[in-house]
Amino acid sequence: MDKDIKTILLITYDNWGFNQYIADALEAKGHEVKHINFHHFRYKYPNLGYKIFNFFTKNTGILNLKHQHYNSVILKEIEKLNKIDTSIYIKADFLSPETIKAINKKSEKSVLIISDSINRYPKTKKILTLFDKVFSFEKKDCEKYNLIFKTNFIYNYVEHIPEVFIYKVFNISSLDNRFPVFQKIAKYLHQLNINYRIIIFTSKKENDPYLEFSKTTLSISENNALLAESEIMLDVHRTQQQGLSFRVFESLGLHKKLITTNSDIINYDFYNPENIHIIEDVEKISIPELFFEKPYTKVPKKFLEKYLIENWVEELI
Structure with a gap:
C-alpha cells in the first residue's frame, strides 16, 4: 500500500450530515475511511422499567443507557480494523474515556474536533487530554484550554452566482x-x-x-x-x-x-x-x-x- 494512503477512522454524532463531507473529502484523496456515525444507532429499551431507570440515572449523571449502547457498538465496530493511522472524533463527549482509550490504543494518531462551546458540553473537559491534537472553532476555549483554533468548513462551493431567487x-x-x-x-x-x-x-x-x-x-x-x-x-x-x-x-x-x-x-x-x-x-x-x-x-x-x-x-x- 502507498505510504501516503492512510486508514482513517472517523467517529461522529452526525445528526445534520455535515461530517460525511469530511469522510468524502478524505476518500477523494485516496485514503481508506471508516465513518462510524452513531447518530444512526438505535437503542430499544427492553421494557418500561429500563426507560424509567434511564430517565433518573442520566439526569443524575450516573449512567445513560443510550450512551452505553453507543460505546458498545463502536467498540465492536473497531474490532474489524487491524490498524488505524488516524482516529478523528467529533462529539466525543458521548463516549466514555475507556472507549476512547481502547480506540486510541489501535491508532497511530488521535484527533478531536470540537464544533461547539465547551460551556455547552462541559463533559468535553474530562477527555481533552486523551487526544494527540484537539481543534476547536471557539477562540475563547482555545485560549482557556490550550486548543488549536480551526473554523468550520465550506462543503459546497459553486463558481457562479444565480440571477433569480425565490x-x-x-x-x-x-x-x-x-x-x-x-x-x-x-x-x-x-x-x-x-x-x-x-x-x-x-x-x-x-x-x-x-x-x-x-x-x-x-x-x-x-x-x-x-x-x-x-x-x-x-x-x-x-x-x-x-x-x-x-x-x-x-x-x-x-x-x-x-x-x-x-x-x-x-x-x-x-x-x-x-x-x-x-x-x-x-x-x-x-x-x-x-x-x-x-x-x-x-x-x-x-x-x-x-x-x-x-x-x-x-x-x-
Missing part, C-alpha cells in the same frame, strides 16, 4: 433558546415587506405569525436546494458562542450575503460589510435598504482556499 432571506434551525431572536428578526423582515423564509424544527406544537414550523428535519440535499433558492442567509448564533456556524461557510461557498448576530465575524479575513450585516442589538434591528438591493461582492476563491473542505481536512491527518 426568497430574499432564508434560515433553517432547530427550536432552542435562540427562538425569541428569530421571532424579532422575522417580524422586522415582515414589516419591511422582505420575502423571507425561516423554518424552525420542533416536535412541539408552536405558533408564530412570522415563522414556519416543521416536525420533519431536512436532508442535506433538501437544505442545499432551499439555500440555492435564497439570496441572503440568516445566521443566529447561540448564547456564549463566538465560533462561526456552518451558515457562515455556506454563504461563502454559495456567494450569498449574510445577516448575522455574531459580531466576532468582523475579525475574519473574508469579512466585508457590503456582504455581511451584523445585528448588534436584536431589540433595535436596523438593516440598511441598500444591503438588500446591492448585489453580492464576490470573494476571490484564493481567499477561501483554506476553508474549502478538500484543504481543510489536510491538517487532521
